[in-house]
Amino acid sequence: MAKKKGCLGCSFPVAIVVGLIILAVGILSFLSGALGNALLGNIGLPEWLLAESPEVHLPTSVIFHFLGFPVTNTIITAWITIIVLVAVFYFGTRNMKLIPSRFQTAIESVISYLLTFCEDIAGEKYGRRFFAIVATIFLFVITNAWIGLIPGVGTILVQGADGHMVHLFRPVNTDINLPLALALISFVFVEYWGIKTLGAGYFKKFFNTHRFFHGFKELFSGKIKQAMGSFFNGAIDIFIGLLEALSELVRIVSFTFRLFGNMTGGEILLLMMVFLAPFMLAIPFYGLELLVGFIQALIFAGLTLVFATIAITPSHSDE
Amino acid sequence: MEGLGINLSSLLAQLVNFGLLLALLYIFAYKPVIKMLDQRSAKIKESIDQTEQIKEQAELAEKETARLIAEASKEGQKIIDQATQIGEETKQKAKQDAKIEAERLIAKAKLEIERERDDAIGELRNAFADLTVIAAGKVIDRSLDKEQHRQLIDKVLEESKVLNKN
Numbered sequence: 001m002a003k004k005k006g007c008l009g010c011s012f013p014v015a016i017v018v019g020l021i022i023l024a025v026g027i028l029s030f031l032s033g034a035l036g037n038a039l040l041g042n043i044g045l046p047e048w049l050l051a052e053s054p055e056v057h058l059p060t061s062v063i064f065h066f067l068g069f070p071v072t073n074t075i076i077t078a079w080i081t082i083i084v085l086v087a088v089f090y091f092g093t094r095n096m097k098l099i100p101s102r103f104q105t106a107i108e109s110v111i112s113y114l115l116t117f118c119e120d121i122a123g124e125k126y127g128r129r130f131f132a133i134v135a136t137i138f139l140f141v142i143t144n145a146w147i148g149l150i151p152g153v154g155t156i157l158v159q160g161a162d163g164h165m166v167h168l169f170r171p172v173n174t175d176i177n178l179p180l181a182l183a184l185i186s187f188v189f190v191e192y193w194g195i196k197t198l199g200a201g202y203f204k205k206f207f208n209t210h211r212f213f214h215g216f217k218e219l220f221s222g223k224i225k226q227a228m229g230s231f232f233n234g235a236i237d238i239f240i241g242l243l244e245a246l247s248e249l250v251r252i253v254s255f256t257f258r259l260f261g262n263m264t265g266g267e268i269l270l271l272m273m274v275f276l277a278p279f280m281l282a283i284p285f286y287g288l289e290l291l292v293g294f295i296q297a298l299i300f301a302g303l304t305l306v307f308a309t310i311a312i313t314p315s316h317s318d319e
Numbered sequence: 320m321e322g323l324g325i326n327l328s329s330l331l332a333q334l335v336n337f338g339l340l341l342a343l344l345y346i347f348a349y350k351p352v353i354k355m356l357d358q359r360s361a362k363i364k365e366s367i368d369q370t371e372q373i374k375e376q377a378e379l380a381e382k383e384t385a386r387l388i389a390e391a392s393k394e395g396q397k398i399i400d401q402a403t404q405i406g407e408e409t410k411q412k413a414k415q416d417a418k419i420e421a422e423r424l425i426a427k428a429k430l431e432i433e434r435e436r437d438d439a440i441g442e443l444r445n446a447f448a449d450l451t452v453i454a455a456g457k458v459i460d461r462s463l464d465k466e467q468h469r470q471l472i473d474k475v476l477e478e479s480k481v482l483n484k485n
Contacts, residue, residue, distance in 0.1 A: 059324030070328055078336045085340065089348035096355045098362060111352040132349055136341045172333075176323045181333035 022280075029279035036277070054271040058264070060175045061166035063158065073167050074175035077153065081143045081172060114138060117302070122309045126197075130308050133189050137182055138301035144172040145263060145293025149286055154267070173263035173296070176256065183255035186304040187248070194311030201314060206245040208237040251307065255300065262296050448472045 010018065030036045034053075060072035092107035100108060114135040119127035147153065148171025160166035172178050194202040204210075212234025218227035266289045273282040452468050 057324075059326075060329060069332075071332075072329055075329065075332050075336070078333065082336060082340045082343070086343045086347060089344060093347055093351040093355075096351055098355075098359055100355075107348070108352055108356065111348060112356055115353065115356070128353075131353075132341060132345055135349065136337065136344055139344065140337060140340055175329065175333075176325055177329035178333045180325065181330055181337055185334070185337055 025279050029277040029281065033277035033281075034275050054268075054275050056268055056271070058176070060170060060177075061164070062161040063166065063168065064161055070161070072175070073170045074172045074178065077147065077169045078144065078172045078178065080169070081140065081147055084147065085139055085143055110139075111135070114301075118305060121302075121305050122312075126193075126309065126312055130189075130193065130305055133185070134301045134305045134308075137186065137304060138297045141173065141182070141259065141300050142293055142297035144178070145296065146290065147171070148173065148263070148267070149289055149293075171263060171267055173259055173293075174267050176260045179256040179259040179263075180252075182259070182300065183252045186255060186300075186307070187252050190304065190307045190311050191248075193308050197312040198314060202311070206241045206248075208241040209234065211237050251303075255303070259296055259300055262292055266292050444476055448476070 031040070060074045062070040062072050063076060064071055089107060092103055096104060115127070115131055118131045118134055121127065122130055153169040153171060154167055156168040157165045158168045191202075211230050215227045215230030215234055218224075218230055266285075270282055270285055270289065273285050448469060451472055452465065455468070
């Protein structure tokens, strides 16, 4: 590529003007934010420019009631996510061709990426069985995270059902009910796949009493020393089985709070940056949040997939 | 729990949302796209197989062609050899015929010449005998018995002829 004159694709005068504007906005941002206020005091800027102190509400706000059912701002935002996802895929797959258009290629590459992900971890047969749930978790989480970054989410205020002014949209992942719902779905499906694949054998790893009862057999046949060893090892097996069962349940909690914590933390981070300096300072953190959204979606989907793969693998106590 | 905002109605709503999304994406995204992906990979596999097959067939055809060409070349060579042989034979035969004919003609001519010569000699002898008889008659002036005389000359000539031949 030929080296162009100028700076960053602009001619020098344009680049200088752009630089000056950025500088001016930066200074204004510094002055109107909490940072400048703390260092310099209020130097007489109009009030609408001054950053408001952020308020963090963990519970969601009810916007209206539908047939007595409270509709919160996160539910509305989740509907938007659903509409966006379904619309994109509906138009992307409306008339599919063997030789794809660009849009179809984009859609297919997303699905194919997720399908390959599933098949790589769980194998071709089970990867396809797990695919629908795993892919939906991934797409839902990542779209929720990214839609939460769009201007307007977390800024538009409406009158809530209880009379207070509340946000109309709010990032869905910061409502703990969504991570909890996904964690429950993940848990239920992992157990379901495990039971479906291994049958009653699936519970062997939770109630591993085989060696313990083997000890009784040895006791009655007079081998007291071996019986003691078997009792001891059997007790350990039972304890491990209980831990196994507990860890299965703990996953729900870890799933929930991993996603909820990351997303809420990111949201608070952005709020704080905007509070410190309303313009520009938050931009790098938006980039960071894009990455975090992708990573959290991948972790949620990936862990579900891994747990499912572990669940369908016969336990070692059979041998 | 209250501080975190967990409540049953929102949880149920999000579960329903997820279920709805799962169903819709299954209908609009996963099923058609996976079908398409499988279809395409099947098609590609088929194409590759077909290409392989065509390549194989082409190779076979090439071999067959080469074989046919070799055969035809051999056949042609054989025909040319045969033709050359026949030509050679014909030539030899013509030569032989010509030679025989020539020899025959030469022999005939020789025979003719001999015959001519013998005739000429015969005639000459007769003429000579007559002349001798006349000359002798003139010399002795008396006519000899012609017949007797003739016999005498012939005898002489016969002797000379024997002498000549030897």
